[in-house]
Amino acid sequence: MRQLAATMDRQGDTTAAGNAPVPAPARLTATEAAARIATGDLTAAALAEACIARTLARDDAVRAWTVFDPGMVRRQAAESDAQTPRGPLHGVPVGIKDILFTRDLPTTYNSPHFQAHHPNMDAAVVSLLRAAGAIVFGKNDTVEFAVNGRRARTRNPHDPDRTPGGSSSGSAAAVADFQVPLSIGTQTGGSVIRPASYCGVYAMKPTWNAVSAEGMKACAPSIDTIGWYARSAGDIALLCDVFAIAGDGRAAATSLDGASIAICRSPVWDLAGPEVREALDRCALLLEAAGARVETLDLPDRFDGLTNAHKVVMQCEMGSTFLPEFTALGDALYPELVAAMRNEAGYGRAELRAAYDLAAECRARFDALADGYDGVVTPSAAGIAPRGLDDTGAATFNRIWTLLHTPCVNVPGLSGPGGMPVGLTVTGPRFADRRVVAVAGLLGACIRDDAGRSHGKAVE
Amino acid sequence: MRQLAATMDRQGDTTAAGNAPVPAPARLTATEAAARIATGDLTAAALAEACIARTLARDDAVRAWTVFDPGMVRRQAAESDAQTPRGPLHGVPVGIKDILFTRDLPTTYNSPHFQAHHPNMDAAVVSLLRAAGAIVFGKNDTVEFAVNGRRARTRNPHDPDRTPGGSSSGSAAAVADFQVPLSIGTQTGGSVIRPASYCGVYAMKPTWNAVSAEGMKACAPSIDTIGWYARSAGDIALLCDVFAIAGDGRAAATSLDGASIAICRSPVWDLAGPEVREALDRCALLLEAAGARVETLDLPDRFDGLTNAHKVVMQCEMGSTFLPEFTALGDALYPELVAAMRNEAGYGRAELRAAYDLAAECRARFDALADGYDGVVTPSAAGIAPRGLDDTGAATFNRIWTLLHTPCVNVPGLSGPGGMPVGLTVTGPRFADRRVVAVAGLLGACIRDDAGRSHGKAVE
Numbered sequence A, B: 001m002r003q004l005a006a007t008m009d010r011q012g013d014t015t016a017a018g019n020a021p022v023p024a025p026a027r028l029t030a031t032e033a034a035a036r037i038a039t040g041d042l043t044a045a046a047l048a049e050a051c052i053a054r055t056l057a058r059d060d061a062v063r064a065w066t067v068f069d070p071g072m073v074r075r076q077a078a079e080s081d082a083q084t085p086r087g088p089l090h091g092v093p094v095g096i097k098d099i100l101f102t103r104d105l106p107t108t109y110n111s112p113h114f115q116a117h118h119p120n121m122d123a124a125v126v127s128l129l130r131a132a133g134a135i136v137f138g139k140n141d142t143v144e145f146a147v148n149g150r151r152a153r154t155r156n157p158h159d160p161d162r163t164p165g166g167s168s169s170g171s172a173a174a175v176a177d178f179q180v181p182l183s184i185g186t187q188t189g190g191s192v193i194r195p196a197s198y199c200g201v202y203a204m205k206p207t208w209n210a211v212s213a214e215g216m217k218a219c220a221p222s223i224d225t226i227g228w229y230a231r232s233a234g235d236i237a238l239l240c241d242v243f244a245i246a247g248d249g250r251a252a253a254t255s256l257d258g259a260s261i262a263i264c265r266s267p268v269w270d271l272a273g274p275e276v277r278e279a280l281d282r283c284a285l286l287l288e289a290a291g292a293r294v295e296t297l298d299l300p301d302r303f304d305g306l307t308n309a310h311k312v313v314m315q316c317e318m319g320s321t322f323l324p325e326f327t328a329l330g331d332a333l334y335p336e337l338v339a340a341m342r343n344e345a346g347y348g349r350a351e352l353r354a355a356y357d358l359a360a361e362c363r364a365r366f367d368a369l370a371d372g373y374d375g376v377v378t379p380s381a382a383g384i385a386p387r388g389l390d391d392t393g394a395a396t397f398n399r400i401w402t403l404l405h406t407p408c409v410n411v412p413g414l415s416g417p418g419g420m421p422v423g424l425t426v427t428g429p430r431f432a433d434r435r436v437v438a439v440a441g442l443l444g445a446c447i448r449d450d451a452g453r454s455h456g457k458a459v460e
Helices: A004-008 A030-039 A044-062 A070-082 A124-131 A169-176 A193-199 A233-242 A274-289 A301-321 A323-332 A335-341 A349-370 A399-404 A433-454 B030-039 B044-062 B070-081 B124-131 B169-176 B193-199 B233-242 B274-289 B301-321 B323-332 B335-341 B349-370 B399-404 B433-454
Strands: A018-021 A065-067 A093-097 A135-140 A182-187 A202-205 A225-230 A260-263 A293-296 A375-379 A408-415 A421-427 B018-021 B065-067 B093-097 B135-140 B182-187 B202-205 B225-230 B260-263 B293-296 B375-379 B408-415 B421-427
Touching: A018 A044, A030 A044, A030 A233, A044 A070, A044 A093, A044 A135, A044 A169, A065 A169, A070 A135, A093 A169, A124 A135, A124 A182, A124 B323, A135 A169, A135 A182, A169 A182, A169 A193, A169 A225, A193 A202, A193 A408, A193 A421, A202 A233, A202 A433, A225 A233, A233 A408, A233 A433, A260 A274, A274 A293, A274 A375, A274 A408, A274 A421, A274 A433, A301 A323, A301 A335, A301 A349, A301 A399, A323 A335, A323 B124, A349 A399, A349 B349, A375 A433, A408 A433, A421 A433, B018 B044, B030 B044, B030 B233, B044 B070, B044 B093, B044 B135, B044 B169, B065 B169, B070 B135, B093 B169, B124 B135, B124 B182, B135 B169, B135 B182, B169 B182, B169 B193, B169 B225, B193 B202, B193 B408, B193 B421, B202 B233, B202 B433, B225 B233, B233 B408, B233 B433, B260 B274, B274 B293, B274 B375, B274 B408, B274 B421, B274 B433, B301 B323, B301 B335, B301 B349, B301 B399, B323 B335, B349 B399, B375 B433, B408 B433, B421 B433
Parallel strands: A093 A135, A093 A182, A260 A293, A260 A375, B093 B135, B093 B182, B260 B293, B260 B375
Antiparallel strands: A065 A135, A182 A225, A202 A225, A202 A408, A375 A421, A408 A421, B065 B135, B182 B225, B202 B225, B202 B408, B375 B421, B408 B421
16 A cells, blocks of 8 residues: 555556556546646547546446446537537536436435436536536445445445445545546535545535535435535635635635644544544644644534534434335334434434534534634544445544534545545635635645655655 | 305305305315225215316416326326225325425426426425325416516415415415315425415424425525415324424423413514404404413514524525526526526625524524413414415515424414405424414414304304
8 A cells, every 4th residue: 555645646657546557637637637628638538438447447446336337428528529618627527426316327325225216307516517517427336325224335445445434435435546536425424524534535515505405315404515525625626616605705825824723623532543643733733834823722612512413413304304215115224224213312302402502502603713713624534444344434523513514625645554544624614615625725735745755756 | 255264164165265166075174084085985086076176166266286187186096095095194185386396297396497397206295295195186386486586376265366475375275275185385484374374274384394305496495494284273283293293292282271372473563464463462362261371472682683684594595506597597597586696685604604693593592482382473474465466475474483493383264354364373492393283273273263253153
């Protein structure tokens, strides 16, 4: 296993994941690929062929897809090449998590009960991607219903014996493995950010409801969030443009020199593994070396209740969102879902009300605390990806941000034991999406430069 | 125009709306019809024929449907009659607002741009109705996208020169006119409760997210709420059972004698017309006469900001939910929607954050204020249904409850000028749905008894 820094080094011709050569166009970021397609330096067909070749070569090892039809990809690419570029993603392949509707491919939820399920419409996010010119490359494997139950078959591209994380397992792995430059995931607990941390890619969970969740199989609507994966912070920002994410009117940092950054260990810091502690310390040193003012942000005691509040909200809302499936399938659903539907935890409505109110109180309080910083850095996961595919890791470090509705971007580039990726999250107040992306890009570049120096490599 | 009390008098053989006779089975409540079908006293086919006959006879006058296929209704009824009753709504026809997906009928949103739109799946609420044995009777006309733009063609069954209210225009009118015993609507502002008030039927907007909104064209997901219409409080409760609405663990009132009821004039009381003031006064007198302890609940000044906060939340959330349609259709959409998409009001993210936080603060405060009562009574609308079909009335008296997420039930039976219905809302803390329905039933019976006495009629 190579050091993670190499994953970010697009000058090379192999990936961190193995020795299979990556076809050159498949190495491009979405921004680069779209620019070359727009100038005629690259065709959508050539990009599609590169991504198809990479996917076919690696599918036995990575298994990132539930539904993948090269013919359909080729048809879309041919259509793109026959058109004048019509949007910022013209001809760019995107992976779609298999709980989001696609009119031309089934949406199986990776559930044995929905293998033939094929809504004839696009999720809102898929419509927007197509309108921007993107090509739907296939459906990414997911933990069943993006909750629990059946795991994705996906393996971590950096180590086939380890999970890519979940539930957006295939979305994270496909981007990390250069099969597609972009993919879409969803997060209700830690399902976008954690897999990004484990697979060593950028990912964004925007402010809640900044992107319409229509056409996503709902789990807990008050916290369900559409997110996306990419191999550069620029690509993350490009998708912010495609999804028309508004800024909050405040200027984003353009340099770490003079920027104000908080390090927030979060209320679950006790669960952080040594590699995460090291990563956060390393990050603080790098930020200071880059001229940032780095402070520690300790959250008030009230925030300690958020992890449990998240659990209450999620379980109680599942009681309504999965009622149609439970009514139809009952005990044929997997046991944890049946237990949630039967409310075996015994959550009462007073408990749910208290959970909502605590979340709301802490949203306002966190925003006030975070408003003074350009970004807040916090762990993306408790450690590196666990071994095996059954344990997809814990959402421990993500739940509170999901419940707080704050924008989160995973920044890759640091690594732990065996070179496995360790991601860090940049977050901030609600609606600071654009500012958070900017700081994530600056931090990512800073980490990459440092890794380049440490490894004696040329840095782009 | 006859007095509204007669609408509730199911002994008669004509409706408040005109002289056309109503076929006897079409007069039944859902509870009565299901009971007769279960015992074999009535077939689903006979009930369907009665509702079809009533609908065909009245459709020119009321125009409650965008899509209605008697053959499909008959096929479902025949299937029901061939089965052992399989749920509490076995063989009962239900109208579905035309922004909710139905696998066997188009979902047009009453938009000129979506006339051929036909998702091949059922909304969650439609799945649950079918699982309970219900028959999808047709799609109810709605204001375009349930927001504004094109109005429903529907007329008020009590006066064809007046609006039935909106946006759930057809859902309210179809139930009021005995075309179906039940129907489904949706509310983001006042779209369930206001039409119920104007049309003189019961309706419920449950606590936000108590019923999954999957398969509903979203408008503002943090406040979009599925609701339902019926001609009895018992039917409202029956749908609470079908949708598995949990109680909050507190006992519901079983009698008004000794019950504790608050009258809340709401922060927009200045806009209440004389008929609404009279109705609320009459209600207070009736409650006291029935032995209830009646108090006035004045909301704190902070609540004055909720009407504007509702507007900010709705307009800003529309920016993401309608982005796919705006991207595809641009200025071809109706002007108010285009203006919202362009954020011509100029709402910033700081304003949205403040709106969310005010709503959250007032939710907790209202719950604390309302927890001491069995129910809180407040106006359902500013007056009777306006003249004409263009002005569907204002959601003024509903917005704050929608934003507060509280359960609301419209209680019919009182009337204003020309005998036009004037509804009152019973509300309460979040998750007090079952208790609110109980009080609404008691209040409705009390109003009906009083009307029966006033009109010298026999009261059931």
